Amino acid sequence: MNDFRLNRRDFIKRAGVATAAAAFPLSVVELAFGAAQDKFTFAHISDAHIQHVKGTEFVRNWDRGLIRAVAEANLLTPKPDFVMFGGDLAQLGTKEELDHGAEMLSRLRHKTYCVMGEHDYYLDLGEYWSKLFGPHYYSFDHKGVHFVVLNSILTYDEWTYNRWPTARQRMLEMAGLDNPNGSPFMVGEKQREWLRADLARVAKTTPIVLFSHSPIQKLYKGWNFWTEDAEQVQALLKPFPTVTVIYGHVHQIQYNQVGNITFHSVMATAWPWPYPQSYAQAEHAMPKLTVPMNRADPFFERDATGWQFIDMDTGRVMMDYNLYNNTSRVVAYNPATRQPEDRVYQDPSKRIPPQDHY
Amino acid sequence: MKAITVTATLGAVLLAGTIIGFLAQADEFTKKDQERWQNEYMAVVQKGRALWTSAELGTKGVACAQCHPNAANTHPETYPKFQQQLGRVIALREMINWCIQQPLEGKPLAFDDPKMIALESYIAYERRGVRMDPGKH
Numbered sequence: 438m439n440d441f442r443l444n445r446r447d448f449i450k451r452a453g454v455a456t457a458a459a460a461f462p463l464s465v466v467e468l469a470f471g472a473a474q475d476k477f478t479f480a481h482i483s484d485a486h487i488q489h490v491k492g493t494e495f496v497r498n499w500d501r502g503l504i505r506a507v508a509e510a511n512l513l514t515p516k517p518d519f520v521m522f523g524g525d526l527a528q529l530g531t532k533e534e535l536d537h538g539a540e541m542l543s544r545l546r547h548k549t550y551c552v553m554g555e556h557d558y559y560l561d562l563g564e565y566w567s568k569l570f571g572p573h574y575y576s577f578d579h580k581g582v583h584f585v586v587l588n589s590i591l592t593y594d595e596w597t598y599n600r601w602p603t604a605r606q607r608m609l610e611m612a613g614l615d616n617p618n619g620s621p622f623m624v625g626e627k628q629r630e631w632l633r634a635d636l637a638r639v640a641k642t643t644p645i646v647l648f649s650h651s652p653i654q655k656l657y658k659g660w661n662f663w664t665e666d667a668e669q670v671q672a673l674l675k676p677f678p679t680v681t682v683i684y685g686h687v688h689q690i691q692y693n694q695v696g697n698i699t700f701h702s703v704m705a706t707a708w709p710w711p712y713p714q715s716y717a718q719a720e721h722a723m724p725k726l727t728v729p730m731n732r733a734d735p736f737f738e739r740d741a742t743g744w745q746f747i748d749m750d751t752g753r754v755m756m757d758y759n760l761y762n763n764t765s766r767v768v769a770y771n772p773a774t775r776q777p778e779d780r781v782y783q784d785p786s787k788r789i790p791p792q793d794h795y
Numbered sequence: 796m797k798a799i800t801v802t803a804t805l806g807a808v809l810l811a812g813t814i815i816g817f818l819a820q821a822d823e824f825t826k827k828d829q830e831r832w833q834n835e836y837m838a839v840v841q842k843g844r845a846l847w848t849s850a851e852l853g854t855k856g857v858a859c860a861q862c863h864p865n866a867a868n869t870h871p872e873t874y875p876k877f878q879q880q881l882g883r884v885i886a887l888r889e890m891i892n893w894c895i896q897q898p899l900e901g902k903p904l905a906f907d908d909p910k911m912i913a914l915e916s917y918i919a920y921e922r923r924g925v926r927m928d929p930g931k932h
Contacts, residue, residue, distance in 0.1 A: 490855050498898065613848055615864035660864055711867035717925045718865070733868070735894070736880040795870075 475580040480510045480547070482744045483523025483685035484705030486556060487538040489531055498738055499528070502706030503541050506744040509759065511546050513746060518579060520547045523685030523703050524554025524590070524650035530608050532565055539569045550577075554650045554685065555590040555622070555661075560608040562597070563588070574628055576635050582644045582752055585635065587628060589649035589664050589684075592620040614660050614710070621658060622651040623665035632673050644679040644752025652684045654693060654700060657713035657721035662687050674698055681754045681770075689741075690758060692768050693724035694776035700724075701756045701768060701777060709733040709741030712794045728782040730760070731791035737762040836916065839909075843917025846910055853899025859914075862898070866921040873931040888915060 485503040488496040510520055522542060527534035535557065542549055551570040553563055563573055573588040591597070592611075597620075601607040610618045624632075639645070647653070653670050656662040664670065674680045680698045688705035689712060712729055713721035733741035739761035748755040748769075755769035756777075767780040782788055846852060848860045863869055874887040881889075891914055892903035904911040 488856060494855075496855050496857060613860060615860060616848070708862045710862070710864065716865045716867040717922050734880065735862075735898070738898075 476748070476750050477518045477580050478513075478515060478746055478748050480513060480517045480520045480744065480746045481523060481683065481703050482506045482510065482520060482706060483552075483703045484525045484554070484688055484707055485522075485538055485541075486525055486528045486705070486707035487534045487541075488528035489533045489537070495534070495537055496528075499707040500537075500541075502708075502739060502742050503538065505739070505761070506706045507541055507544050510744065510746075511544070517547055517746060520545050520549045521648055521683075522549060522551045523648065523683070524552040525556040525685065525705075525707075526551070526554065526566075527557050529605075529612060530557055530560030530566075535565055535569055550584075550586065550648075552586055552648050552650050552685065553588040553590060555611050556608075558588075558590055559597075559611040560604050574631065580749075582646055582749060583636075583639045585632065585645065585647045587624055587632070587647065587649045587653075587670075589624050589651045589653060589670075590622045590686075591625045591628075592623060592665075596620040619661065621663055621665040622661050624649075624653075624670050625666070629666065629669055629673065632670070636673060636677070639677075641676050641678070643677070644749075645674060645677045645681070646749075646754070647674065647680065647682045649682065649684045651686045652691070652700065652702065653682050653698075654695060656687075656691070656723055657719055659716070659719055659721075660710070660713065662713065662721075671695065671698060679752045683747075683754070683756075690730040690766065690768070691724060691727050692756075692777040693726055699754065699770055699777050701754060703745055703756075704730075704741075704743040704758060704760070706742055706744060715794050726776060726778075728779045728788065729792050729794050730758075730766070731763050731789075732794060734762070837920075839913050839916045840920045842909075843913035843915070843920075846913055847917055852895050852904075852910070853901035855900050857899050859894065859899070866918045869918050869922070870931075871915070871918045871922050872925050872928050874929065876930045876932065879932065887918070891915070891918075 482503070486499050487503065488499055490496060510517070526538035526542070553566060553573050557563065557566045567573065574586055576583065576585045578584070597607070601610060610616055611620070613619065636645070649664070651664045652662055653664050653667045655664070655667050675697060678697055682698055682700050683703060684700070685703050685705070687702045688708065688710035689702065690704065691700070691702035693700040709730070713719045713723055730741060740763070741760070743758055743760040745759060746757050748757070753770040754777075755767065758766040758768070760766065766782070768777050769780060770776070771778045782792065846859075847866065848858055850856045850858050852859070869887070871887050874890075875884050877883070878885045878890065888906050888911055891911065895901045896903055
C-alpha cells in the first residue's frame with residue numbers, strides 16, 4: 438500500500454510538471470482545438486478474464502489482478518470522475534464468470550462504464566452481459582468531451598451464426614487468441630451508421646474519446662490486434678481535430694498516431710501478451726512510435742499487468758500506466774510533435790534492455 | 796518336391812532380404828524419405844500444439860497458449876541458459892515444467908515423456924528460422 442501512495446504522489450507531481458512543461462504549446466492547443474476543457478481524470482481497467490474452474494472456484498491469479506485494480510482505483514486522489522472497464526471481464530462468457538466479475542467491479546466507488554470484449558460476447562452474443570451492464574454501444578458527454586463506446590469485436594455473420602454447432606464451441610474458437618479458426622473483429626455497418634449519426638450532433642471542436650476492445654487500427658491480424666473495418670471507422674472520426682481511441686485486448690502497452698487520431702492501448706489485469714514481433718512467423722505492422730513495456734517476468738505473477746489512470750487536460754489524454762511490478766509509465770500527447778510520447782523512454786537513447794522484445 | 800520348393804522360396808526371400816539390407820546404405824535417402832520424416836515430426840508438433848492449447852496439463856482450466864500465443868515469448872533458441880530467477884543454467888524443459896506447476900497448477904512431466912517431447916517440438920517449430928543464441932537473456 439505504501440508503494441502505491443508513493444505512486445500517486447508521483448502522479449500528482451508528474452501532472453504538475455506536465456502542465457508547466459506544456460505551458461507554451463498549450464496556447465497552440467487552445468487555438469487549434471477551441472476552449473480549454475475542464476480538467477478531470479478517469480481510471481481504466483481492462484481484460485480481467487475471470488475464469489470459472491468449478492462450483493465457486495475461479496482461477497485465483499486472474500481474480501487477484503482485478504481485485505487489486507479495483508482496490509487501488511478506489512484510493513485514487515484526485516478522485517476519478519469515472520472508471521471505464523475495457524472488456525473481457527470473463528474468459529468464456531458464462532453467467533458464473535460475468536456475475537463474479539460484476540461483483541468485483543461493483544466494489545468500485547466510482548461511476549463505472551463497460552466495453553464489450555470477445556470473451557464476454559461469443560457464448561450468448563452479449564445477452565447476459567447486457568443484463569448486467571446495458572447496451573453494447575453508446576455515447577455520453579462529460580465536461581466538454583464526447584465519449585463513445587463501440588462494440589468492435591463483432592465479425593462476419595456466417596462465422597457467428599452458421600459455422601459452429603454449439604454456442605460453447607463458438608466461444609471456445611474465438612477465445613483462442615492464436616486460433617486459426619477465429620475470425621477478424623469488426624464494428625460493422627449498423628454500428629458505423631449509428632456512430633455517423635451520433636457524431637453528426639457533436640461540434641467539430643469537441644474532443645472525442647472512443648473506447649473499443651480491439652484496436653481500431655490494423656496491427657497484427659493473426660492475434661486480432663486488428664479491426665477489419667478500421668479505416669471506415671477512422672474516416673468517421675476524421676472531421677474532428679482532437680480524437681483519442683483507447684482500446685484493450687492486446688494486454689500490453691501500445692500507442693500510435695494515425696492522422697488526427699491518437700491511439701492508446703491499456704494493460705490487462707489478468708496476464709500480459711507477447712508483442713507480435715516476438716512471434717518469428719508473424720508479419721505485423723506494429724507502431725514504430727511504441728516503446729514497449731518491459732518483458733514479463735513470470736516469476737512475479739502480476740508482472741506486466743496493471744491498470745491506468747488518465748488525465749484529460751485540454752481534451753488530450755495523458756495515460757499513466759500503473760504497472761504492478763515495474764516503474765509506472767506515462768504516455769502523453771506532445772502538442773509540439775503532435776503524437777503520443779513516453780515521458781521518459783521516447784528518445785531511443787533512453788531505452789532500457791527489458792524493453793527489447795524478440 | 797513340395798518341401799524343396801518351400802526351401803527354395805525361403806532361400807530366395809532370405810537372399811533378397813540380405814541384398815536389401817546391403818542396399819539400404821546409411822547415407823542414402825530420397826526426397827520421399829525426407830517427406831516421411833518431416834511428416835513424423837509434424838505429427839508430434841500437432842500433438843504439442845493440441846497440448847499447448849488444452850487445459851490437460853493443468854488442473855484449473857488454464858492453457859499454455861493463454862499467455863504464449865503461437866508459443867511466443869518462450870525463446871527456445873536461448874536455452875540452455877542462466878535462468879536468473881532460479882540462479883542456475885537450465886534447459887527449456889525445466890521452464891516448461893515450471894509453467895505446468897505454477898500458472899497451470901499441474902504435475903511436472905518426466906523429461907522424456909512423449910508429451911514433453913511434443914511440447915518442445917511445437918515450441919521449436921513456431922520458432923523455426925531464428926538463429927541459435929544459447930545463454931541469451
